Amino acid sequence: MMDYSELEMMVTASRSSSLGDAVSGRQQGSFNEGDELYIPERRPSLDLGPSPMDTSDWHYADQVLSPAQSYRSMTSDDNSINISHEDGSPTRVQRNRADSYSSCYSLDSDDCEKRIPNVLISPLHNRLEHKDDAVSELSETPELNQDPNEIRHPSLTVAFTFKAICKTLGRLSEEHIRGFKMMLWKRYPKSFNTPPQGLDMVDLVDRMLECFNLEVSLQITKNLLKEIGHNRIIDHLQTLCIRNEVRYNLNETLKRKYGEVCEESAMQGGRRPFDDVFTDLNITSTCDNGPNIEHEVMTIEKLDSNKKAGKLLSTKDIFSAERLEHSHLRFMLITGVAGSGKSMAVRRLILDWIEERSHQHVSFLFPLPFRELKRFENSKVSLLEIIQTLYPETKKLRDEDYRCNDCIIMFVFDGLDEYNGTLDFQNTSILSDIKDPTTLNVIVVNLLRERLLYRSLSLVFSRPQVNHCIPWDTCYDEVDVRGFGDPQKDEYFQKSFKDPDQAARVIAYINSSQTLRIMCHLPLFCSLVADEYKHIFRGQATWAEPPRSITYMYTKLVLALRQHRIFRAPDRSLEKERDFLTQVGKLAFNMLEQGQYKIAKHDWKEVGINDVELVINSGLCTQYITKPHVLHQVKVISFIHPTMQEYLAALYVFLTFTNQGKNIYEQQLKDRFKGIFKAHTPMDLYKSALDSSLQCVDGKLDIFLRFLLGMALKINLELLQPFCTCPVKWPTLTEDAAALIRKKIRENQHPGRNSNLQRCLEELSL
Numbered sequence: 001m002m003d004y005s006e007l008e009m010m011v012t013a014s015r016s017s018s019l020g021d022a023v024s025g026r027q028q029g030s031f032n033e034g035d036e037l038y039i040p041e042r043r044p045s046l047d048l049g050p051s052p053m054d055t056s057d058w059h060y061a062d063q064v065l066s067p068a069q070s071y072r073s074m075t076s077d078d079n080s081i082n083i084s085h086e087d088g089s090p091t092r093v094q095r096n097r098a099d100s101y102s103s104c105y106s107l108d109s110d111d112c113e114k115r116i117p118n119v120l121i122s123p124l125h126n127r128l129e130h131k132d133d134a135v136s137e138l139s140e141t142p143e144l145n146q147d148p149n150e151i152r153h154p155s156l157t158v159a160f161t162f163k164a165i166c167k168t169l170g171r172l173s174e175e176h177i178r179g180f181k182m183m184l185w186k187r188y189p190k191s192f193n194t195p196p197q198g199l200d201m202v203d204l205v206d207r208m209l210e211c212f213n214l215e216v217s218l219q220i221t222k223n224l225l226k227e228i229g230h231n232r233i234i235d236h237l238q239t240l241c242i243r244n245e246v247r248y249n250l251n252e253t254l255k256r257k258y259g260e261v262c263e264e265s266a267m268q269g270g271r272r273p274f275d276d277v278f279t280d281l282n283i284t285s286t287c288d289n290g291p292n293i294e295h296e297v298m299t300i301e302k303l304d305s306n307k308k309a310g311k312l313l314s315t316k317d318i319f320s321a322e323r324l325e326h327s328h329l330r331f332m333l334i335t336g337v338a339g340s341g342k343s344m345a346v347r348r349l350i351l352d353w354i355e356e357r358s359h360q361h362v363s364f365l366f367p368l369p370f371r372e373l374k375r376f377e378n379s380k381v382s383l384l385e386i387i388q389t390l391y392p393e394t395k396k397l398r399d400e401d402y403r404c405n406d407c408i409i410m411f412v413f414d415g416l417d418e419y420n421g422t423l424d425f426q427n428t429s430i431l432s433d434i435k436d437p438t439t440l441n442v443i444v445v446n447l448l449r450e451r452l453l454y455r456s457l458s459l460v461f462s463r464p465q466v467n468h469c470i471p472w473d474t475c476y477d478e479v480d481v482r483g484f485g486d487p488q489k490d491e492y493f494q495k496s497f498k499d500p501d502q503a504a505r506v507i508a509y510i511n512s513s514q515t516l517r518i519m520c521h522l523p524l525f526c527s528l529v530a531d532e533y534k535h536i537f538r539g540q541a542t543w544a545e546p547p548r549s550i551t552y553m554y555t556k557l558v559l560a561l562r563q564h565r566i567f568r569a570p571d572r573s574l575e576k577e578r579d580f581l582t583q584v585g586k587l588a589f590n591m592l593e594q595g596q597y598k599i600a601k602h603d604w605k606e607v608g609i610n611d612v613e614l615v616i617n618s619g620l621c622t623q624y625i626t627k628p629h630v631l632h633q634v635k636v637i638s639f640i641h642p643t644m645q646e647y648l649a650a651l652y653v654f655l656t657f658t659n660q661g662k663n664i665y666e667q668q669l670k671d672r673f674k675g676i677f678k679a680h681t682p683m684d685l686y687k688s689a690l691d692s693s694l695q696c697v698d699g700k701l702d703i704f705l706r707f708l709l710g711m712a713l714k715i716n717l718e719l720l721q722p723f724c725t726c727p728v729k730w731p732t733l734t735e736d737a738a739a740l741i742r743k744k745i746r747e748n749q750h751p752g753r754n755s756n757l758q759r760c761l762e763e764l765s766l
Helices: 005-017 019-024 069-074 123-137 158-169 174-187 201-211 214-227 231-258 321-326 342-354 370-376 383-390 392-396 399-403 440-448 486-496 500-511 514-519 523-537 550-567 574-593 601-606 611-617 642-660 664-670 682-694 702-710 714-723 733-747 751-763
Strands: 081-084 092-095 260-262 271-273 331-335 364-367 409-414 457-462 477-481 621-629 632-639
Touching: 158 201, 158 214, 158 231, 174 201, 174 214, 201 214, 214 231, 231 342, 231 364, 231 392, 331 342, 342 364, 342 409, 342 457, 370 383, 370 409, 370 440, 383 392, 383 440, 486 500, 486 523, 500 514, 500 523, 514 550, 514 642, 523 550, 550 642, 550 702, 550 714, 574 601, 574 642, 574 714, 611 621, 611 632, 632 642, 642 664, 642 682, 642 702, 642 714, 664 682, 682 702, 682 733, 682 751, 702 751, 733 751
Parallel strands: 331 457, 331 477, 364 409, 409 457
Antiparallel strands: 081 092, 260 271, 621 632
């Protein structure tokens, strides 16, 4: 280690009056790595005014024939010495030098701003003058060990360099910090011509960045640390630089992938920045909340789901530094029904990390969607290979970067419900090394068991699971994505349409029906409405307004959920899809007649429906846990919304009549009185449904009746045609049904039901 005791004695006298303390205004103190760094702004040139300090004991230098030798030693050879006479005053020595606290022309300039003050010689200078020759012998221009043609990596910024050097020097003891400062002054007297002992850490690094460019500042730090034997700290600085480059490149990759969204349907391919369209989601701190039960006609009691009022969260709160301080849990399950906005939450989380709006305690964030992990299903692979395949820029990282405490890694697993592998938590082999090749199934199980990278944070997004895919002995938090609140529904359309008039037109449409307004709590439903209007505004639709029929948008929703099924299960034929919808619809119809909205276990088994198909693959239902008794819990299934149950019940009645020629109402009587009923017509079906609805004073069949009537419209028949075994042609049905409804209104036999009868006419677009 270099002996710097002599230099320390030289600056002892100057510490109490250090100009550094005067400029910085901060008290000197040691810097701890975890402290929040203050990054100073570039300072303007120092202006001390006409009388900055008491200079009564200062004097002008006597006229000399040649410049003082001491000034030659303190400046470089090219600095000029000017001797001038002004108004008969004694000649004063002027020199060009870098003022100790002047600003630079640019943040990264190699040399400090040159100022030419009239120099006064202080008593302190007289005491130090005899040391100048020794100091100048070590003066040298810092050299950068790199290819001069190499382009600076864009991740190397003033902010990063400042923090990196401060964090690195913060690992030194106070004694070694003093040595570092004195070596800096001894090696580069031109830049540190005032002893830097009075500078605190922030001022010291700030001064380095003023006088040298970023690469040189880092190189100087490494060189001096090497001289005092701190090679491990040099490795730490090099690690910070590598991680910074990897993070920058990773950010660029994630921006390209998640920074934009399709503006509308894939046919158009238009894209917009995600920030322009994102609308805040309702995320609650409680799980097992059950479906949204807001209804236009009925008041439905909470379905024995979680009675606790959950705290509203944002994606910034999910794994915030404050949350981690109060909880040791590093695993979180985020659930939500189909179309509730989970994918939007994933994008928001990723982009907030990229833009440094949240989770800045996380060093690296790796989204690992199960949709993309499927490519590794039939091969042996390690977790490290998966990461490096999806994000090649991470190949620069080393093993310790994945395991050390100061490098937090967050994994975001989107779509666990799309994973088809067998999750055997009892018999799957233990995996603890991210470099060991194995099957994807073993990797997934060990990640969910928190055996791999136990210091990492894991976020898993999924639809509510029938069979929980998280081991019972794993500790984790669970939150629920609930979609949009009422204000966010309008905000979504205002962001989706740049033209305020167009946005107002769409909002007026969803406000025309309370059921449409309620159903817009699902972002997926909102996107379907927006797509319809974008086709209209661009003149690509055959109608000027979407049908007032709520049946149309619900049919579009069911078809969209069917398309999403292909990511979770093999595609199936139309015949099998028709049978499935008929079975689910029959279950929905029977429950609706009984006023029941929870599907008991024996109910779905009785009709031969797989619970995984109900909840995971189709997305038509959700699952939650109820606790009817202490220490006893029951898994419950319900439809994602009561109106979805009513729609599927109507679809069952419609398909049964269309494909099998059966009037479900007459069929119920035929089971009692066989052989006395004649063949029926479509109007017989609608008359039976209308009479049945009017007899229910609680209105439980009102929305069902609207859906059933709406399926008779030509536009809805076209959408449902693939599920029909033969073409459906009911040319006069809507007029005949409308005439029947008007007759019921005139008769006024059910005055409390007239408002719903009027809504039925609107459903028929009449």
